[in-house]
Amino acid sequence: xxxxxxxxxxxxxxxxxxxxxxxxxxSLPQALTRFQKRVPDSGVVIxxxxxxxxxxxxxxxxxxxxxxEIRSFLAEWHNTPEAVFTPHLYQHADKQAIGHLFRVAxxxxxxxxxxxxxxxxxxxAFLLSQTEQATDKIISALFQKAFTVAKNVRxxxxxxxxxVSISSVAVDLAVSIFTDLADxxxxxxxxxxxxxLTLKSLxxxxxxxVLVVNRSPERAKEVAAEYRGEPVLFEGLKANLHRADxxxxxxxxxxxxxxxxxxxxxxKSRAKRPMFAIDIAMPRDIDPAANExxxxxxxxxxxxxxxxxxxxxxxxxxxxxxxxIVEDGVEQFHHWMQGLVxxxxxxxxxxxxxxxxxxxxxxxxxxLPDLTEKQAEEVAYLSRRIVNAILQRxxxxxxxxxxxxxxxxxxxxxxxxFGLKESP
Amino acid sequence: xxxxxxxxxxxxxxxxLLLALVFALRWVHWGRLPLTTLMDVLDLIVxxxxxVMLAVYRDESAQALQCFFAPPLALxxxxxGCVAPGYLYAEPRSLxxxxxxVHVGLAFLAYSMFLAAxxxxxxxxxxxxxxxxxxxxxxxxxxxxxxxxDQKLFFLIRTGYPMFAITLFIGLLWAWHERDLLxxxxxxSPKIFLSFIMAGFYSVSFHTRxxxxxxxxxxxYLVFVGFSVLLAAFxxxxxxxxxxxxxxxxxx
Numbered sequence: 001x002x003x004x005x006x007x008x009x010x011x012x013x014x015x016x017x018x019x020x021x022x023x024x025x026x027s028l029p030q031a032l033t034r035f036q037k038r039v040p041d042s043g044v045v046i047x048x049x050x051x052x053x054x055x056x057x058x059x060x061x062x063x064x065x066x067x068x069e070i071r072s073f074l075a076e077w078h079n080t081p082e083a084v085f086t087p088h089l090y091q092h093a094d095k096q097a098i099g100h101l102f103r104v105a106x107x108x109x110x111x112x113x114x115x116x117x118x119x120x121x122x123x124x125a126f127l128l129s130q131t132e133q134a135t136d137k138i139i140s141a142l143f144q145k146a147f148t149v150a151k152n153v154r155x156x157x158x159x160x161x162x163x164v165s166i167s168s169v170a171v172d173l174a175v176s177i178f179t180d181l182a183d184x185x186x187x188x189x190x191x192x193x194x195x196x197l198t199l200k201s202l203x204x205x206x207x208x209x210v211l212v213v214n215r216s217p218e219r220a221k222e223v224a225a226e227y228r229g230e231p232v233l234f235e236g237l238k239a240n241l242h243r244a245d246x247x248x249x250x251x252x253x254x255x256x257x258x259x260x261x262x263x264x265x266x267x268k269s270r271a272k273r274p275m276f277a278i279d280i281a282m283p284r285d286i287d288p289a290a291n292e293x294x295x296x297x298x299x300x301x302x303x304x305x306x307x308x309x310x311x312x313x314x315x316x317x318x319x320x321x322x323x324x325i326v327e328d329g330v331e332q333f334h335h336w337m338q339g340l341v342x343x344x345x346x347x348x349x350x351x352x353x354x355x356x357x358x359x360x361x362x363x364x365x366x367x368l369p370d371l372t373e374k375q376a377e378e379v380a381y382l383s384r385r386i387v388n389a390i391l392q393r394x395x396x397x398x399x400x401x402x403x404x405x406x407x408x409x410x411x412x413x414x415x416x417x418f419g420l421k422e423s424p
Numbered sequence: 425x426x427x428x429x430x431x432x433x434x435x436x437x438x439x440x441l442l443l444a445l446v447f448a449l450r451w452v453h454w455g456r457l458p459l460t461t462l463m464d465v466l467d468l469i470v471x472x473x474x475x476v477m478l479a480v481y482r483d484e485s486a487q488a489l490q491c492f493f494a495p496p497l498a499l500x501x502x503x504x505g506c507v508a509p510g511y512l513y514a515e516p517r518s519l520x521x522x523x524x525x526v527h528v529g530l531a532f533l534a535y536s537m538f539l540a541a542x543x544x545x546x547x548x549x550x551x552x553x554x555x556x557x558x559x560x561x562x563x564x565x566x567x568x569x570x571x572x573x574d575q576k577l578f579f580l581i582r583t584g585y586p587m588f589a590i591t592l593f594i595g596l597l598w599a600w601h602e603r604d605l606l607x608x609x610x611x612x613s614p615k616i617f618l619s620f621i622m623a624g625f626y627s628v629s630f631h632t633r634x635x636x637x638x639x640x641x642x643x644x645y646l647v648f649v650g651f652s653v654l655l656a657a658f659x660x661x662x663x664x665x666x667x668x669x670x671x672x673x674x675x676x
Contacts, residue, residue: 162565176565177555179572271636274570291556295640303558310559 002063005097006070007054013088020080023048032134039069043136045129049121058138063093095334102326105146106153114159114315119150149329159318162311166304167201170278177276184245187211192250194280213237238262242269247277249285259287263296339399341407346395348420357387432494439501440474443467462662467504472536488566493543531591537584542651545644548573552641585626592623614661625650
């Protein structure tokens with residue numbers, strides 16, 4: 001049996017190629033069935049996201065054969081010549097394939113290292129495959145192990161600590177200033193896309209009240225209605241500034257619309273309660289001198305990006321620790337898989353010894369005709385216990401030997417010792 | 425951080441219990457409250473501060489702060505417990521009885537509140553500084569929100585200041601009553617003088633915060649620096665033995 005992972009991601013190819021190989025969500029069940037028709041008795045999972053398209057398969061083929069099957073399947077399904085995407089493919093087998101999945105599930109291969117979305121996507125891909133009965137024992141065990149490894153990586157390291165997108169960094173900073181967002185007021189000035197995204201994040205984190213300031217009263221009403229907020233005329237911006245705990249500004253104004261003195265007045269009116277100002281406009285809307293004021297925390301795009309980069313850097317610094325966990329997981333799973341090679345031989349050994357036992361038992365029972373039914377049952381039970389006791393050590397030792405030595409040589413020797421038939 | 429918080433808290437409580445045990449043993453041994461040496465005073469403050477901080481920062485969102493103060497308190501408690509002096513000064517006659525428990529106990533509880541406020545200020549300054557510099561570290565995210573630190577700081581001042589003011593008032597009544605014993609210029613005693621300064625300082629801190637004149641980093645700096653100066657002054661008085669009311673007489 002060979003385990004293979006063939007695919008491409010944002011690391012290996014541009015979006016134009018990924019687009020060509022992307023599986024539509026609805027077509028995935030059909031694709032799984034098609035693959036299994038193509039490679040009988042195989043287990044398969046297809047992971048198709050905006051950043052990667054990967055096929056994980058287990059089948060009784062050699063590594064090159066299985067990888068070639070996956071390539072042809074991708075070409076046939078997407079009606080794209082292999083030559084278009086093959087230069088961008090990564091093709092892994094056995095240990096490398098296991099390691100690749102574990103890194104992907106643990107978000108170590110993601111565009112944003114440590115993001116949590118990929119684990120859910122891997123989980124969904126596996127569940128779909130399971131529902132479509134496209135998994136086998138090895139693929140199921142592989143994905144279960146991948147989930148365990150990913151969970152360990154997330155809980156035992158800081159790989160997912162600190163936010164890395166502008167809007168989530170803004171929310172994080174707001175939470176580090178204010179105890180509870182529910183009793184806070186956010187004022188959004190202008191209707192920039194980034195500003196609205198940040199507002200949406202804050203609202204989803206339970207911010208209490210929304211004030212919408214816009215030069216266009218209609219637009220202010222529209223946005224305010226969407227967030228159950230209060231529209232404020234642009235002329236009333238400074239007069240209402242003291243009401244805001246959080247200010248998000250993203251207008252297209254060519255000059256500053258708020259300066260330090262505006263914040264100073266606002267602070268006076270609000271008993272110096274802290275204010276968090278997020279200036280996402282370009283050019284900037286708020287005079288940077290406002291950040292010099294005590295109790296005003298002003299972040300512009302660069303400031304937010306700086307925090308996001310620092311968080312990302314901290315995550316990257318954790319990668320080495322994560323890789324140790326992944327490598328441990330790969331070794332454990334690889335050992336388990338190698339142990340499976342011995343299974344048919346163990347079954348044959350057990351069958352062979354049990355047939356000897358059965359034969360000898362019959363002889364004994366024939367020689368003792370006076371035994372009661374209960375006594376005959378006891379003798380049969382004794383014989384089974386003896387065979388099981390004899391088999392126990394060779395079975396566990398055999399699993400150990402095939403993981404540490406050449407499995408073919410070990411199994412060949414055992415088969416010769418016990419007079420078992422060689423596998424075809 | 426959860427493990428560190430738990431460990432710090434256990435260490436702190438363990439140290440304080442050890443100290444309380446030494447305190448109790450000394451009490452039993454001498455047959456009266458062992459509160460006549462500088463070490464005795466510091467021991468009691470450490471025990472009370474531990475209790476105050478654990479109580480004030482008991483809520484989950486603020487527990488991480490315990491990691492910052494619990495280990496030093498535990499260390500102080502353990503050292504102090506080990507080097508407790510084997511002697512006790514003679515106690516002034518007027519301080520024997522319930523008065524000692526009320527006046528001194530209340531004063532020490534106020535001191536503990538002020539120590540806790542000072543540590544909270546340090547946390548606030550650190551967090552605000554990181555926010556201003558736009559380079560928050562991992563330690564930053566473990567600290568409670570600025571608003572919460574500000575509320576705790578105000579709570580500690582709001583509770584400690586009236587407590588200290590009442591203590592001072594009771595002390596003044598008693599000193600007036602015992603003015604023959606203390607001498608005509610008892611109010612010029614360095615300790616009383618410093619206590620007035622302390623009351624004034626916390627009155628300013630409380631009222632400026634109460635009326636929104638000072639808040640956030642400026643208040644935190646004021647409380648932290650003010651407490652540090654007052655503590656240094658008290659320690660200096662204790663170490664150079666200039667607390668003299670004319671009643672810390674001979675050693676027993």
